[in-house]
Amino acid sequence: xxxxxxxxxxxxxxxxxxxxxxxxxxxxxxxxxxxxxxxxxxxxxxxxxxxxxxxxxxxxxxxxxxxxxxxxxxxxxxxxxxxxxxxxxxxxxxxxxxxxxxxxxxxxxxxxxxxxxxxxxxxxxxxxxxxxxxxxxxxxxxxxxxxxxxxxxxxxxxxxxxxxxxxxxxxxxxxxxxxxxxxxxxxxxxxxxxxxxxxxxxxxxxxxxxxxxxxxxxxxxxxxxxxxxxxxxxxxxxxxxxxxxxxxxxxxxxxxxxxxxxxxxxxxxxxxxxxxxxxxxxxxxxxxxxxxxxxxxxxxxxxxxxxxxxxxxxxxxxxxxxxxxxxxxxxxxxxxxxxxxxxxxxxxxxxxxxxxxxxxxxxxxxxxxxxxxxxxxxxxxxxxxxxxxxxxxxxxxxxxxxxxxxxxxxxxxxxxxxxxxxxxxxxxxxxxxxxxxxxxxxxxxxxxxxxxxxxxxxxxxxxxxxxxxxxxxxxxxxxxxxxxxxxxxxxxxxxxxxxxxxxxxxxxxxxxxxxxxxxxxxxxxxxxxxxxxxxxxxxxxxxxxxxxxxxxxxxxxxxxxxxxxxxxxxxxxxxxxxxxxxxxx
Amino acid sequence: xxxxxxxxxxxxxxxxxxxxxxxxxxxxxxxxxxxxxxxxxxxxxxxxxxxxxxxxxxxxxxxxxxxxxxxxxxxxxxxxxxxxxxxxxxxxxxxxxxxxxxxxxxxxxxxxxxxxxxxxxxxxxxxxxxxxxxxxxxxxxxxxxxxxxxxxxxxxxxxxxxxxxxxxxxxxxxxxxxxxxxxxxxxxxxxxxxxxxxxxxxxxxxxxxxxxxxxxxxxxxxxxxxxxxxxxxxxxxxxxxxxxxxxxxxxxxxxxxxxxxxxxxxxxxxxxxxxxxxxxxxxxxxxxxxxxxxxxxxxxxxxxxxxxxxxxxxxxxxxxxxxxxxxxxxxxxxxxxxxxxxxxxxxxxx
Numbered sequence: 001x002x003x004x005x006x007x008x009x010x011x012x013x014x015x016x017x018x019x020x021x022x023x024x025x026x027x028x029x030x031x032x033x034x035x036x037x038x039x040x041x042x043x044x045x046x047x048x049x050x051x052x053x054x055x056x057x058x059x060x061x062x063x064x065x066x067x068x069x070x071x072x073x074x075x076x077x078x079x080x081x082x083x084x085x086x087x088x089x090x091x092x093x094x095x096x097x098x099x100x101x102x103x104x105x106x107x108x109x110x111x112x113x114x115x116x117x118x119x120x121x122x123x124x125x126x127x128x129x130x131x132x133x134x135x136x137x138x139x140x141x142x143x144x145x146x147x148x149x150x151x152x153x154x155x156x157x158x159x160x161x162x163x164x165x166x167x168x169x170x171x172x173x174x175x176x177x178x179x180x181x182x183x184x185x186x187x188x189x190x191x192x193x194x195x196x197x198x199x200x201x202x203x204x205x206x207x208x209x210x211x212x213x214x215x216x217x218x219x220x221x222x223x224x225x226x227x228x229x230x231x232x233x234x235x236x237x238x239x240x241x242x243x244x245x246x247x248x249x250x251x252x253x254x255x256x257x258x259x260x261x262x263x264x265x266x267x268x269x270x271x272x273x274x275x276x277x278x279x280x281x282x283x284x285x286x287x288x289x290x291x292x293x294x295x296x297x298x299x300x301x302x303x304x305x306x307x308x309x310x311x312x313x314x315x316x317x318x319x320x321x322x323x324x325x326x327x328x329x330x331x332x333x334x335x336x337x338x339x340x341x342x343x344x345x346x347x348x349x350x351x352x353x354x355x356x357x358x359x360x361x362x363x364x365x366x367x368x369x370x371x372x373x374x375x376x377x378x379x380x381x382x383x384x385x386x387x388x389x390x391x392x393x394x395x396x397x398x399x400x401x402x403x404x405x406x407x408x409x410x411x412x413x414x415x416x417x418x419x420x421x422x423x424x425x426x427x428x429x430x431x432x433x434x435x436x437x438x439x440x441x442x443x444x445x446x447x448x449x450x451x452x453x454x455x456x457x458x459x460x461x462x463x464x465x466x467x468x469x470x471x472x473x474x475x476x477x478x479x480x481x482x483x484x485x486x487x488x489x490x491x492x493x494x495x496x497x498x499x500x501x502x503x504x505x506x507x508x509x510x511x512x513x514x515x516x517x518x519x520x521x522x523x524x525x526x527x528x529x530x531x532x533x534x535x536x537x538x539x540x541x542x543x544x545x546x547x548x549x550x551x552x553x554x555x556x557x558x559x560x561x562x563x564x565x566x567x568x569x570x571x572x573x574x575x576x577x578x579x580x581x582x583x584x585x
Numbered sequence: 586x587x588x589x590x591x592x593x594x595x596x597x598x599x600x601x602x603x604x605x606x607x608x609x610x611x612x613x614x615x616x617x618x619x620x621x622x623x624x625x626x627x628x629x630x631x632x633x634x635x636x637x638x639x640x641x642x643x644x645x646x647x648x649x650x651x652x653x654x655x656x657x658x659x660x661x662x663x664x665x666x667x668x669x670x671x672x673x674x675x676x677x678x679x680x681x682x683x684x685x686x687x688x689x690x691x692x693x694x695x696x697x698x699x700x701x702x703x704x705x706x707x708x709x710x711x712x713x714x715x716x717x718x719x720x721x722x723x724x725x726x727x728x729x730x731x732x733x734x735x736x737x738x739x740x741x742x743x744x745x746x747x748x749x750x751x752x753x754x755x756x757x758x759x760x761x762x763x764x765x766x767x768x769x770x771x772x773x774x775x776x777x778x779x780x781x782x783x784x785x786x787x788x789x790x791x792x793x794x795x796x797x798x799x800x801x802x803x804x805x806x807x808x809x810x811x812x813x814x815x816x817x818x819x820x821x822x823x824x825x826x827x828x829x830x831x832x833x834x835x836x837x838x839x840x841x842x843x844x845x846x847x848x849x850x851x852x853x854x855x856x857x858x859x860x861x862x863x864x865x866x867x868x869x870x871x872x873x874x875x876x877x878x879x880x881x882x883x884x885x886x887x888x889x890x891x892x893x894x895x896x897x898x899x900x901x902x903x904x905x906x907x908x909x910x911x912x913x914x915x916x917x918x919x920x921x922x923x924x925x926x927x928x929x930x931x932x933x934x935x
Binding site: 094119128167168217220221224225227228234237238241317320321322323355356357433436437515518520521522523524525533543545546547548549550553 | 613615617620623624627628630631634635637640641643644645646647663706709742745746747749750812813814815832834835837838839840841900906907
């Protein structure tokens with residue numbers, strides 16, 4: 001800018017005090033204020049989404065980090081835990097460790113004798129892997145055989161979800177008034193003046209609501225029916241449907257209109273349990289002051305109990321639409337009331353491999369698979385990427401060929417990751433014959449994915465080193481290579497590492513390329529080397545998310561939390577490196 | 586230099602790994618294929634390992650088509666031992682297998698997967714016929730004079746006055762999914778045949794008829810909800826007006842939130858699917874290579890575990906996982922065939 005450019009005659013005199021000028025000023029201030037408001041609003045929206053997303057995942061994922069267990073005292077017999085009556089490691093490994101647990105549960109509930117109930121108690125309350133902890137303890141110390149041992153046995157996923165309140169809504173109330181029970185087992189009558197009136201009223205109200213809903217739907221059909229031409233065959237069938245619905249609604253209304261008439265509780269209405277005298281009764285029909293019930297867990301004694309000494313438990317989800325029956329829940333409630341049920345941190349989630357039983361499934365396989373894959377990626381990528389960057393930035397002549405290479409590196413960074421998977425399948429698996437599902441191949445494919453990122457970041461870091469450093473080195477007689485390796489590269493290293501870590505974090509979250517090379521698989525064993533079959537952390541998330549059991553939904557969210565923590569740590573590390581070592585000129 | 590060392594090491598590692606690449610010995614069974622059969626085969630794999638049968642087989646989820654392609658690629662340790670399939674192997678795939686030396690294939694029919702149309706518990710009870718579903722979802726319907734026109738139905742009640750007066754909003758699998766193929770074959774094709782105009786078209790122009798039932802409308806009434814059935818369940822829960830299409834096991838696991846629509850008067854329930862009364866069900870298969878039995882350790886034991894009463898029986902462990910198992914008589918026949926290692930022949934009616 002020179003003074004000659006400013007022609008004094010061209011500068012208009014501006015009266016800063018005029019109204020027009022003030023209005024302009026105000027407008028500019030307003031524009032700025034508006035822009036700031038937009039910025040804050042955009043940030044707030046982004047923040048809100050982040051909080052919603054992370055909050056949702058954390059709420060869903062928390063149950064995955066705890067597990068429910070029941071404390072049992074067992075006396076393992078040699079005949080149960082050893083296949084041939086000796087205490088050799090092989091004999092003990094093949095033993096049935098669930099047997100002593102089942103015997104202990106049977107002692108807790110001696111009344112369970114029918115085949116179906118025993119199956120429920122032994123296989124649907126207790127986890128299929130409940131004996132694994134006992135096996136570990138006994139194999140470490142065979143002296144425990146034949147002696148009473150206190151074990152904390154893992155519960156099945158449905159039981160666990162119930163105890164965490166995720167299976168059904170549950171309302172517990174202390175009983176009002178005294179309660180007289182006619183027996184301790186079998187079908188019983190419960191008398192309590194007025195105690196069931198509220199529950200009955202709720203049931204009657206539900207009947208009224210149902211009747212109203214049916215009538216409304218029938219009314220709408222009837223209306224549309226009028227629009228059909230007379231003689232249309234659909235008219236008669238629809239009319240019959242309307243009539244049937246109306247009479248059903250009328251029957252429901254009649255039941256609802258009699259406030260004192262007892263109601264039968266079925267499998268499509270919320271269940272009512274009464275816990276009294278150390279036992280649990282399920283109500284089968286209910287009147288204002290009297291109820292009929294079936295004993296699910298035997299009572300200590302029959303007779304009359306005083307106010308406050310009994311509880312009612314309402315399970316809002318009807319029995320017909322949940323995984324556990326009232327009988328299962330009665331056992332769980334009984335064990336909980338006796339203080340046998342405990343909740344622990346699920347170390348299993350981090351120390352075991354994949355499983356089809358949600359309560360046994362863990363992340364270790366995915367974690368180790370991811371680490372092995374990342375290791376291969378890093379070993380390949382960092383040296384190659386940095387070497388390529390140094391050559392292109394410092395040594396390569398600037399001509400068409402290097403321009404072409406540069407453009408292609410930038411293009412490569414934008415190629416969708418699934419393409420690298422296809423490439424991996426065609427080249428590494430089919431041509432080189434490397435093993436399927438191996439972290440070696442996964443690492444090779446991800447290396448291709450990360451390489452452009454690292455080259456671009458490294459070149460930027462090298463470029464940011466001021467020429468004076470290079471020139472000073474050359475000036476004191478260093479060779480070009482010495483100048484680059486002794487002076488430029490060390491100064492560019494923080495930038496290169498930051499780029500590498502961000503690239504690796506990107507690779508850590510990739511699933512698509514791994515799909516094609518067979519890493520999307522159910523693998524129980526934890527991989528020991530880069531050529532053994534393995535999955536990766538994001539693949540584990542993908543696989544779990546597609547399984548029907550609700551407990552796996554919690555596992556999915558839990559695994560997402562673990563992956564996010566890893567990514568945060570990696571990105572945090574990148575920030576720390578930059579802050580600590582970055583130099584500004 | 587540090588970097589130089591690293592670079593050299595990496596180059597050496599790569600060269601070493603490539604040199605030692607071919608012919609990895611295998612002591613583990615490898616299975617590929619359908620994501621629908623995946624939850625069941627993995628359960629058997631785990632139980633097999635738990636019962637001391639050896640290392641747990643590796644089960645890949647690749648989809649039926651991709652799985653059978655890998656399966657048929659050849660014989661030897663580089664190729665999978667078994668393939669999960671949510672439909673029967675077809676003629677081309679069978680021929681491909683034969684060509685590549687996979688001469689003896691053992692077919693195991695493991696059970697059924699009921700396809701369900703379901704909506705939220707908060708929504709109305711649905712009773713649908715296949716014709717109604719076709720009228721709701723077809724891209725084109727015949728008008729009064731029999732010409733195909735764009736589907737005019739907006740609400741369910743436009744199809745039949747007994748259906749709810751609600752916008753047609755169906756969440757279902759994308760075109761790449763095997764579930765979608767089954768839905769088309771089991772619901773849309775029979776539904777189309779019910780319309781006189783299309784039934785006539787079937788006789789006169791088979792190709793046009795196939796195009797009619799294979800085309801699902803794209804005007805927003807049918808929404809591709811992705812391969813993940815859990816996602817569909819969540820969306821149904823949030824939107825009581827929507828109807829979803831997915832496998833029976835998801836209905837069973839989420840019975841507290843969603844309910845299945847009766848199709849042709851039959852509700853999707855275990856017994857109805859197993860007996861064949863519920864007509865929207867497809868058989869599920871696992872294919873084994875007989876030539877691998879005895880070569881890959883434990884394969885014979887794994888097959889025995891799969892057909893055992895413990896797994897597939899009436900009270901087997903696959904039932905609670907959502908598999909609709911075969912009726913006892915059929916299971917006995919399937920088991921006998923599999924245990925005798927009877928290979929499929931091209932005359933098996935595929």
